[in-house]
Amino acid sequence: MTTLVTGGTGFTGSHLVRRLLERGGSVRVLDNQPGLFHDELRDLGAEITIASVTDEDAVRRCVEGCEVVHHLAAAFRKLNVPQSHYSDVNEQGTRIVCRACVDFGVRKLVYCSTCGVHGHVQGESATEDSPIAPADYYQQTKYDGEVVVQEFVRDGLDATTLRPTAIYGPGDPGRFVMLFRLCKRGTFTMFGDGRVHYHPVHIENLVDAFELAATVPGVTGEAFLAADDRSYSLTDLVHEVGRAMDLDMKIRRLPFAPLRAAAVVCEAVCKPIGVSPPLFPRRVDWFRQHRSFDITKARRMLGYEPRVGLDEGLRQTGDWYRRWGYLEGSPRKQVTLPEPLHGPISLG
Ligand SMILES: NC(=O)c1ccc[n+]([C@@H]2O[C@H](COP(=O)([O-])OP(=O)(O)OC[C@H]3O[C@@H](n4cnc5c(N)ncnc54)[C@H](OP(=O)(O)O)[C@@H]3O)[C@@H](O)[C@H]2O)c1
Known part of the structure; x- marks a missing residue:
């Protein structure tokens, strides 16, 4: 079986690609850039194309002959790009991928959205039926991508959407690096009361969800929150990260x-002078946005069950950061490692 993973050299995509290769399938990757894991994935047997999901010819070449497509490529952490870049990639790019899937008779498309389509969660926890209330243009355009997928579902495409919560694990160069760095001296400055919740999903749990979404029958057109079994208050999360160190x-x-x-x-x-701001509203809103989700639907319909708990997951993540030098430097320093430090992911 041939599978395409868009965004496959990124954090989540690279884990999914490794899992698919372990299963013995043939795996294609389409990504904007080589990323940290390009050489490792190529050596494991992935066929990698460096191109944008907005490049229709490149997408069609990658999709032709695939049975399954996992669409993860997204404008995500990009600063200093016009807002239109987010809709070009997350909405129009998704349309191009969907059309190619229809034209080449792909059996299953799994679209990676985000729990952020629900924005700030009102009440204890949100389900897939909670209001759609994106809080920024990234979240809005991820939802626009969902709407595009649903248009193609109505025209006969077999597609399923996942809405992951905060993804973490070995290889994550993003938010959790900052959290580990902010905690590494044993004190943490909490803005606000620290009682709002944050809901992680360990990367291996999420990869399980991708595999299930691609294989379980009867879930066409459904959206599933993909998360660990519970959320944590920010205060508890900080203590858990500390414990991992x-x-x-x-x-x-x-x-x-x-x-x-x-x-x-x-x-x-x-913004007007083209400098990446060290502080911006989306970053600091972490301290006030309540994120807690109910995964009953994924359990019931997909048979999803998170296997890796926070304790174990944070220890693996902290070990990986330490091993590859990510905990050095100031909390907000951009992660740019010298080439020899880029290493394969090990969950050991
Ligand atoms: N991380 C989270 O907590 C989280 C939570 C919920 C949902 N998600 C979703 O999960 C997916 C994977 O996220 P991630 O955390 O693994 O992020 P990531 O490491 O940034 O992976 C995304 C990959 O897609 C690539 N990409 C961006 N624009 C592209 C384009 N136009 N064409 C082809 N490739 C492009 C990125 O390259 P560049 O570096 O060049 O952009 C990157 O390699 C995304 O769809 C994201 O929206 C993430």
């Missing part, structure tokens, strides 16, 4: 409002 964390509390105001000003000053 054998630290007993002390938490200092400061009010949230001045930080938010500083983030708004910082973004307004940096």
Whole structure:
């Protein structure tokens, strides 16, 4: 069986590609850039095309002959690009992928959306039926991608959507690096009361969800939240990250409002001069957005069951960061490692 993974050299995509190769399938990757894992994935046998999902010819060449397509490529953490870049990639790119899937008779498309389509969760926890309330243009365009997928489902495409929560695990160069760095000296500054919840999903649990979405029958047109079995208050999460580094964390509390105001000003000053702002509203909203989700539907319809718990997952993640030098430097320093430090992912 041949499978295409768009965004396959990224964090999530590379884990999915490894799993598919382990299963013995033939795997194609389409990604904007080689990323940290290009050489490793190529050596494992993946056929990698470097091109954008907005490049219709490249997408069609990659999709032709595939039985399954996992569509993960997304404009995600990009700063200093026009907002139209997000819709070009997340909405129009998804349309191009869907059309190619129809034209080449792909058996199954799995579209990777985000729990962020529900925005700030009201009440205890959200389900797939909770209001769609994207809080920024990234989340909005991920939802626009869902709408595109549903249009093609109505025309006969067999597609299923996953809405992952905060993905973490070995190989994640994003948010959790910052959290580990902010915790590594044993004290953490919490803006606000730390009682809002954050809902992680370990990368291996998420890869299970992708495999299930691609293989379980009767889920055409469905969307599933993909998350670990529970969410954590920010205070608990900080303590858990500390524990993963054998630290007993002390938490200092400061009010949230001045930080938010500083983030708004910082973004307004940096954007026009083309500088990446060290603080921006989407980043600091982490301290106030409540994120807690119910995975009953994925359990019931997909047979999904998260296997890796937070304790084990954070230890693996911390070990990986330490091994590859990610915990050095200031919390907000961009992660750019010298070539020899780029290494294969090991869950050991
Ligand atoms: N990480 C999370 O917590 C989280 C939570 C919910 C949902 N998601 C979704 O999960 C998916 C994977 O995210 P991730 O965390 O693994 O991010 P990631 O590491 O940035 O992976 C995404 C990959 O897609 C590539 N890409 C971006 N624009 C592209 C384009 N036009 N054509 C082809 N490839 C392109 C990226 O390259 P560049 O580096 O050049 O952009 C990157 O290699 C995304 O769909 C994201 O929206 C992530």
